[in-house]
């Protein structure tokens with residue numbers, strides 16, 4: 001089995017598990033992200049300046065650089081890079097995410113942010129100097145197509161950012177409590193490096209520590225956020241049980257509650273595209 005095929009199986013098995021636990025949930029498409037856009041934007045607010053990914057990408061970006069952010073979400077990296085770049089194309093298939101980026105760029109008086117709503121695998125985007133793709137790739141069912149297009153659209157350096165230890169690791173005791181077995185594992189950055197190698201691309205990897213987000217005023221607020229992540233049934237008993245467990249698991253930090261881990265490792269996978277490679281047909 002090739003690396004892309006192995007990846008596809010990991011993603012499909014994980015989606016099947018989610019569907020079995022919450023029938024109708026399906027693959028997280030644009031509507032899934034539309035429904036979560038505002039809460040995701042709030043959760044990400046203020047995270048970019050402390051994130052080692054931004055520091056690394058900034059080295060390759062100056063006033064002459066064009067940047068593409070694939071799966072930009074509410075734009076934490078796209079907007080931070082727009083302060084230093086010639087132009088940033090912020091692309092996401094969720095119209096609600098794109099609307100947040102556009103509104104924030106307008107409010108900040110940024111004229112160099114261009115928003116594109118569309119599925120990466122299908123939209124036409126002109127080549128850029130630097131491309132970034134943060135916490136999106138593990139959702140792709142066909143990583144070879146996804147990465148080959150990123151490679152073909154990038155002139156100088158492409159960056160893929162993803163967890164180096166899945167968030168499942170921290171949540172594993174809670175997941176097992178509700179579902180009786182560990183969550184199906186998703187693909188990792190090592191799988192991404194393998195897929196790139198099969199495309200003839202030799203990537204560099206830097207593993208960094210990223211502060212864990214998630215600050216909650218009360219256990220009830222945390223339970224609302226974690227019910228979705230942990231696929232906990234939406235019944236009064238299950239919600240009560242989740243609040244009880246979170247009451248033991250979360251730790252107090254000033255006037256907030258937070259997860260017991262402060263940081264998790266993430267991988268910055270990057271490469272300099274060579275024009276001799278062609279995306280597979």
Ligand SMILES: C[S@@+](CC[C@H](N)C(=O)[O-])C[C@H]1O[C@@H](n2cnc3c(N)ncnc32)[C@H](O)[C@@H]1O
Nearest residue numbers: 033071072073092093094097119120134135136
């Ligand atoms: C976990 S969020 C990450 C957002 C942002 N990159 C960040 O790091 O804050 C994943 C985002 O990727 C988008 N997305 C997922 N698959 C996509 C695809 N195939 N084409 C375009 N956007 C996609 C989702 O709509 C969502 O906004």
